[in-house]
Amino acid sequence: MHIDCVGILGTKKTDKTGRPKHQGCEMDDSTLSLVLFSGTDDKLNAAAVLTAGAAAMGRKVNIFLQYWALAAFRADNVLKDHGAAPEAGAEGVEHLQRHGGQHWSEIFRQAKEIGEVGIHACSLSMEMFGLKVEDLDPLVDDQFGVASFFVEVDGPVTFI
Amino acid sequence: MATVNIDRSIDARGMPCPGPLMSLIGAIREGEIGQVIEVLSSDEGSKTDIPAWINKAGHEMLEVVQDDGFIRFIVKKAR
Numbered sequence: 468m469h470i471d472c473v474g475i476l477g478t479k480k481t482d483k484t485g486r487p488k489h490q491g492c493e494m495d496d497s498t499l500s501l502v503l504f505s506g507t508d509d510k511l512n513a514a515a516v517l518t519a520g521a522a523a524m525g526r527k528v529n530i531f532l533q534y535w536a537l538a539a540f541r542a543d544n545v546l547k548d549h550g551a552a553p554e555a556g557a558e559g560v561e562h563l564q565r566h567g568g569q570h571w572s573e574i575f576r577q578a579k580e581i582g583e584v585g586i587h588a589c590s591l592s593m594e595m596f597g598l599k600v601e602d603l604d605p606l607v608d609d610q611f612g613v614a615s616f617f618v619e620v621d622g623p624v625t626f627i
Numbered sequence: 628m629a630t631v632n633i634d635r636s637i638d639a640r641g642m643p644c645p646g647p648l649m650s651l652i653g654a655i656r657e658g659e660i661g662q663v664i665e666v667l668s669s670d671e672g673s674k675t676d677i678p679a680w681i682n683k684a685g686h687e688m689l690e691v692v693q694d695d696g697f698i699r700f701i702v703k704k705a706r
Contacts, residue, residue: 519645523652523680568643577649
């Protein structure tokens with residue numbers, strides 16, 4: 468039976484000859500590997516949405532938290548206002564506030580409930596901020612060196 | 628209008644992507660095989676996301692009804 472392959476964004480995935488490509492569909496079990504660097508709420512929200520979508524579609528998700536993204540996952544910091552990327556401008560921030568929706572931490576939590584999502588803190592950044600795993604939100608599973616992160620990588624790495 | 632008996636209805640109208648899908652997944656996980664779950668969504672992403680997930684996860688889409696400003700997805704938990 469042919470199962471029509473529709474990606475998360477609703478585009479049909481076909482190769483150059485128009486045949487369905489299995490990447491991102493039921494045949495593909497590759498891991499989504501994300502490096503989160505930015506700590507603004509818009510970028511963390513975008514990363515959380517990608518994570519939820521991948522987890523929903525049965526993909527394993529492997530996340531590495533560095534620098535400002537790691538700082539945003541501090542237990543006492545998660546729910547604070549982390550602002551938006553500079554390109555948002557005043558008008559962009561208004562759109563973000565008006566749109567509302569769930570907080571990124573809640574979307575990550577749901578993704579972890581439905582799928583295999585590993586969230587690892589970069590040990591270099593942990594050291595820089597003087598943090599221990601206990602200082603982080605329980606969403607974070609553990610602390611990894613960079614090579615350990617790559618043990619779980621089996622394809623491209625997306626840097627946000 | 629729906630022609631099947633609905634065991635559980637989720638009103639996810641107003642929730643942005645991926646809220647309605649995540650709510651549906653939660654309800655399917657909690658439900659029993661054979662149960663019929665309805666999700667109301669005004670999120671455009673749901674139009675493609677919910678059918679894509681149903682297909683992937685192996686459940687059954689019974690009806691997709693376009694209503695006034697939202698869509699009613701009626702899904703049967705198949706496994």
